[in-house]
Amino acid sequence: MLAAVIVLLALGVAVVALVAWPLARERAAxxxxxxxxxxxxxxxxxxxxxxxxxxxxDHQSGKLTDEDAERERRTLRDEAVAxxxxxxxxxxx
Amino acid sequence: xxxxxxxxxxxxxxxxxxxxIAAIAGARRHDLRLVTSARRxxxxxxxCVAVASAVLVTAIVRxxxxxxxxxxxxxxxxPEPYLISSFWSSQxxxxxxxxxxxxxxxxxxxxxxxxxxxxxxxxxxxxLGGACAFFAFATSFVxxxxxxxxxxxxxxxxxxxxxxxxxxxTHPPLLYLGYVGxxxxxxxxxxxxxxxxxxxxxxxxxxRWTLVPWLALAVGMxxxxxxxxxxxxxxxxxxxxxxxxxxLIPWLTATAFLxxxxxxxxxxxxxVWNVSLVALTYVLCIVGTFLTRSGFTxxxxxxxxxxxxxxxxxxxxxxxxxxxxxxxxxLDQLRSPHRIDSLVSRxxxxxxxxxxxxxxxxxxxxxVLFPSIxxxxxxxxxxxxxxxxxxxxxxLGLPLLLLxxxxxxxxxxxxxxxxxxxxxxxxxxxxxxxxxxxxxxxxASSVPxxxxxxxxxxxxxxxxxxxxxxxxARRxxxPGTSWPAALAQLxxxxxxxxxxxxxxxxxxxxxxxxxxxxxxxxxxxxxLAPGKTVQFxxxxxxxxxxxxxxxxxxxxxxxxxxxSQGGHRIDTLRPSARTYLDSGEPTKQIAIRPxxxxxxxxxxxxxxxxxxxxxxxxxxxxxxxxxLWLSAIVxxxxxxxxxxxxxRLAARLARRTNEAFARxx
Numbered sequence: 001m002l003a004a005v006i007v008l009l010a011l012g013v014a015v016v017a018l019v020a021w022p023l024a025r026e027r028a029a030x031x032x033x034x035x036x037x038x039x040x041x042x043x044x045x046x047x048x049x050x051x052x053x054x055x056x057x058d059h060q061s062g063k064l065t066d067e068d069a070e071r072e073r074r075t076l077r078d079e080a081v082a083x084x085x086x087x088x089x090x091x092x093x
Numbered sequence: 094x095x096x097x098x099x100x101x102x103x104x105x106x107x108x109x110x111x112x113x114i115a116a117i118a119g120a121r122r123h124d125l126r127l128v129t130s131a132r133r134x135x136x137x138x139x140x141c142v143a144v145a146s147a148v149l150v151t152a153i154v155r156x157x158x159x160x161x162x163x164x165x166x167x168x169x170x171x172p173e174p175y176l177i178s179s180f181w182s183s184q185x186x187x188x189x190x191x192x193x194x195x196x197x198x199x200x201x202x203x204x205x206x207x208x209x210x211x212x213x214x215x216x217x218x219x220x221l222g223g224a225c226a227f228f229a230f231a232t233s234f235v236x237x238x239x240x241x242x243x244x245x246x247x248x249x250x251x252x253x254x255x256x257x258x259x260x261x262x263t264h265p266p267l268l269y270l271g272y273v274g275x276x277x278x279x280x281x282x283x284x285x286x287x288x289x290x291x292x293x294x295x296x297x298x299x300x301r302w303t304l305v306p307w308l309a310l311a312v313g314m315x316x317x318x319x320x321x322x323x324x325x326x327x328x329x330x331x332x333x334x335x336x337x338x339x340x341l342i343p344w345l346t347a348t349a350f351l352x353x354x355x356x357x358x359x360x361x362x363x364x365v366w367n368v369s370l371v372a373l374t375y376v377l378c379i380v381g382t383f384l385t386r387s388g389f390t391x392x393x394x395x396x397x398x399x400x401x402x403x404x405x406x407x408x409x410x411x412x413x414x415x416x417x418x419x420x421x422x423x424l425d426q427l428r429s430p431h432r433i434d435s436l437v438s439r440x441x442x443x444x445x446x447x448x449x450x451x452x453x454x455x456x457x458x459x460x461v462l463f464p465s466i467x468x469x470x471x472x473x474x475x476x477x478x479x480x481x482x483x484x485x486x487x488x489l490g491l492p493l494l495l496l497x498x499x500x501x502x503x504x505x506x507x508x509x510x511x512x513x514x515x516x517x518x519x520x521x522x523x524x525x526x527x528x529x530x531x532x533x534x535x536x537a538s539s540v541p542x543x544x545x546x547x548x549x550x551x552x553x554x555x556x557x558x559x560x561x562x563x564x565x566a567r568r569x570x571x572p573g574t575s576w577p578a579a580l581a582q583l584x585x586x587x588x589x590x591x592x593x594x595x596x597x598x599x600x601x602x603x604x605x606x607x608x609x610x611x612x613x614x615x616x617x618x619x620x621l622a623p624g625k626t627v628q629f630x631x632x633x634x635x636x637x638x639x640x641x642x643x644x645x646x647x648x649x650x651x652x653x654x655x656x657s658q659g660g661h662r663i664d665t666l667r668p669s670a671r672t673y674l675d676s677g678e679p680t681k682q683i684a685i686r687p688x689x690x691x692x693x694x695x696x697x698x699x700x701x702x703x704x705x706x707x708x709x710x711x712x713x714x715x716x717x718x719x720x721l722w723l724s725a726i727v728x729x730x731x732x733x734x735x736x737x738x739x740x741r742l743a744a745r746l747a748r749r750t751n752e753a754f755a756r757x758x
Contacts (some may be wrong), residue, residue: 011144012104019111022129030659039292042749047359050745051505054587058504060569061562064743065512068504075506 041087048080094157098148102189105141106229107194108134120215120288121331131218132203132291138225139188146193149186149238153179154168158249162186168249170646170675175257181265182256184386184401185238190266193230194273199225202277205468207297213295216284221573224276227408236401239473243726251675254647267313268340272378274306275343282368283416286423289292297746299371300354301736304349304486310344326681326698328616329712330721331607333482335390338461339381342454346374349450352500356440359505363440365420366425367446371414377401377454379409389465415725435507442500449493458484484612487541491548494604497597499558501590519558524551542612549601549608553742556594584734592735598732602724609692609717615711621654623706632695632716633657637665639708647671649682652699656686668699692719 055076059069112134119127147505148161153176158164166186167179181187182215201222207214226307229231232238248311255261278299285295316331322681350370356363384390420427448702460477502516528547536543567579574582619627621636628634630645637653651669666684673680686695696713703709 001096004094007097007144008100008104009102011141015104015108015141017129018140019115019134021125022133025126025714036256036289036292039749043292044361046745046749047361050389051359057563057566061559061566063502063506063511063516063559063562065515068507068509068512072504072506074158 035090038090040057041083041090045080045087047084048076048083052080054074094148094152095159095239095241098152099233099237101145101148102229102237102239104232105138105145106226106233107208108138108141109225109229109397110224110396112138112225115221116215116218117132117378118224128215128218129207129591131222132207132214134220135196135203135222135225138222138229139193139200140194145232145238146180146189149189150177150182156249156549158247158327159241159245160238161242162238164242164246166250166252168251168675170248170673171252172257172646174259174262175252178256178261178265179252180270182252183238185232185236185240187240187265188228188232188236188268189271191270191273192225192232194266194269195221195224195228195276198274198277198655202302210281210284210295210298212288213281213284214288214568216287217280219281220280221276224280228405231401231404232723235404248675251654251673252533253672254673254678254680255324255644255674258320258324260316260323264313264316264320265617267309267316268557270381271310271340273305273415274302274309274641275347275378276304277376278371279412279416282371283419286368286419286426289423289426291423291426296354296358297742300351302376303350303354303371304732304736307344307347308729310347311339311728312725314340315721315728319722322718323685324680326683326711328614328696328711328715329610329735332720333460333477333479337463338457338482340385343374343381343456345450345457346377346580346615348455349677350374352450353447356443360429360431360440361435362429363444364368364429364432365424365750368420368427370411370447370451372420373451375710376409376413376416377458377673378485379405379412380458383409384461390582419505427597437503437508437513438616439500439503439505439508440504442496445598446493446496446500448491449496453489453493456489457482459486467605476664489542490604491544494545494548494552494600495599498548498555501594501597502555516748520551520554538612539608539612542608544606545608545612549605552597552601556597559594560591575685588737588739589735592731592737595731595734596728597731598725599724600719602727606692606717606724609720610677610715613717614713615714616711618700619710619712620703621652621710626657629712632712632714634697634712636708639702639706640667646675647673647720650699650702651682652710654684654697654710656695666695666697667720668697670699670701671687687719689719692717694718 012077052073053066055069055072058064064072112131114131115127115134116131117130119125119129149160151157152160152163153167156169161470162183162185163179166183167176169370171179179186181190189587201377203214203218203221206217210217238317281299281302282296285291285431314337316338321332321337322330349632350367353363353367353370357367359619383402383405387405408753432442437443437710460481463477464474467473498520499517503511508516516756524547527550528543531537531543531546536546560583563583564580567583568574568576571579571582591701615630617629618702619629619634620632621627623636623638626633626635633656635655635657637655640651640653642651649669649671651667654668656664656666666686668684669682669684671680671682672678693716696715698711698713700709700711
């Protein structure tokens with residue numbers, strides 16, 4: 001019984017110490033957050049560039065016809081260009 | 094011991110309740126210290142649950158029958174390796190196992206993502222802490238594993254004999270890892286929506302943390318199937334038991350998500366659908382646990398009936414309501430500017446596949462719920478039989494199999510007719526030839542069987558061609574590269590895609606096994622007298638004798654049967670009937686002779702002794718069944734390829750995030 005109480009107390013103290021330790025420190029300066037719109041555009045840009053790479057491999061491996069590949073390439077390029085333009089539009093004046 | 098177990102669980106409850114409160118306060122006050130403290134509370138919760146679990150394990154190993162859980166689910170006669178199964182064979186122990194896995198995963202995932210997902214962290218901790226608090230409350234006040242009995246028995250009631258099996262040492266924990274693991278993607282999805290951070294970081298975390306429980310559930314179900322096959326003795330491995338279904342249903346919706354998330358990553362579409370699937374999967378996990386643990390449905394797995402049911406209903410209602418509210422309130426950030434351009438495109442294929450997966454999940458769920466609903470409404474229980482499930486498995490499963498071959502090859506956005514013909518002519522012609530060959534060879538007794546085997550070939554050839562073409566293309570890009578090196582480069586550059594293909598191959602193997610055993614299995618009841626050989630499906634069966642071994646745990650009656658093929662003895666099988674001494678429960682021990690060359694099993698079940706010296710045997714020949722166990726290995730391989738970290742992907746994600754952070758400063 002006594003051993004159980006001691007173990008329980010030790011566990012309680014350890015948990016309280018673990019949880020309270022960060023509160024004893026000085027408050028850190030708030031970290032900055034990324035601009036959600038910019039992050040979304042960067043994601044779209046990366047997705048388009050990666051899709052272009054995959055498209056080339058798919059075309060080369062004969063999975064896509066020349067016409068299908070060309071049409072998809074054009075669409076992806078347009079998307080990438082539009083995304084880059086929108087990203088530039090977000091640059092501070 | 095009792096005090097330590099109960100006290101540790103109470104401490105765990107305090108820590109779990111503190112975590113969401115501190116996390117939300119930290120988010121509101123923009124105080125990182127509070128969020129860190131909340132995150133650490135989850136680790137503290139895990140430490141307390143680990144102590145409580147250690148107490149229960151110690152009680153089981155020491156045969157401490159003061160605890161009702163130990164007295165009710167183990168005995169001195171249970172062999173030592175299986176004693177640990179007593180932990181989760183009781184409702185109280187299984188809830189403690191749930192809490193142990195949940196708090197452990199929560200502590201791990203929040204530690205792993207403490208920097209990467211800083212903005213999500215308060216809400217991630219809040220959702221995970223909330224889940225931990227529910228289970229800590231349930232194990233502290235509703236179904237405590239540390240309840241004691243008024244009169245301590247000399248021995249325990251014993252462990253259900255069918256659980257004294259090596260597969261039962263791994264099957265339940267894996268299912269729990271699966272069920273519990275889906276809490277993580279759910280918490281990530283909700284945290285991303287609440288914090289307004291629905292960029293690719295949460296999606297990547299959710300995908301990885303969906304794959305882990307997805308694999309655990311898949312392997313858990315396969316181990317359960319192997320257990321049922323070797324232990325129950327009806328010749329099959331899947332009986333559409335409510336507990337099997339409870340694991341299958343969330344697995345199906347998670348599989349749907351793993352496909353549709355690709356569309357979101359590549360095309361920015363299906364965001365609402367994806368987040369809904371993640372929430373639905375988690376809710377279905379809890380529903381599955383409720384069905385298993387509340388006694389709501391009757392099955393061989395539902396060993397206990399208890400009061401946890403209403404608490405689970407309340408928890409399901411809260412989780413579903415929170416999920417719906419969070420999704421509806423954040424619809425704006427989930428809207429996509431893109432639409433599906435053509436029905437013949439990869440995104441459309443993924444959408445069809447998702448609809449089929451979800452339809453199958455709900456058809457099975459309805460089958461599980463219907464007996465109880467009919468009981469409540471009409472006053473009598475109408476059981477859902479296997480033909481109901483088989484019908485939906487065939488009607489929805491075959492198109493899914495077709496899509497497994499079509500999806501990876503059809504072009505994104507819009508595929509031209511010429512492109513489709515170019516991509517599919519060989520797989521299609523091969524499938525057609527296979528169907529014709531199967532009919533000629535006499536397999537037309539099952540039309541779904543012929544269609545399924547042909548579609549399996551269609552998928553396998555599609556994947557084979559994909560790998561061959563991709564490898565050739567890589568060799569063309571880097572002349573002089575060997576074929577194996579080019580294949581390794583191909584897989585290494587897109588592990589997710591090719592890991593997925595390997596998983597599709599595992600599915601093909603699994604479906605071949607299911608078709609073999611369901612459409613083309615043979616069975617017969619045979620009476621064997623000593624010395625006489627009976628022919629059965631190419632096997633000669635000859636009774637050599639009957640033995641009656643007695644061990645510490647059971648008494649047994651064994652039929653010793655020589656098995657021959659083509660006049661040559663190939664094996665001796667010993668199907669038997671056992672009666673366990675502690676429970677008095679009779680069980681059948683199956684004898685199996687696998688034939689690895691064909692993948693089939695000779696499967697013998699002892700079915701009694703009509704007169705002295707004579708035995709009745711139920712004999713089965715199950716074609717291709719061993720492919721199912723092989724599929725588990727291939728599945729794990731595919732998973733390992735898909736989840737192996739891709740340094741280029743991680744670098745791209747880090748670069749993008751840094752770029753966005755840099756602009757924010």
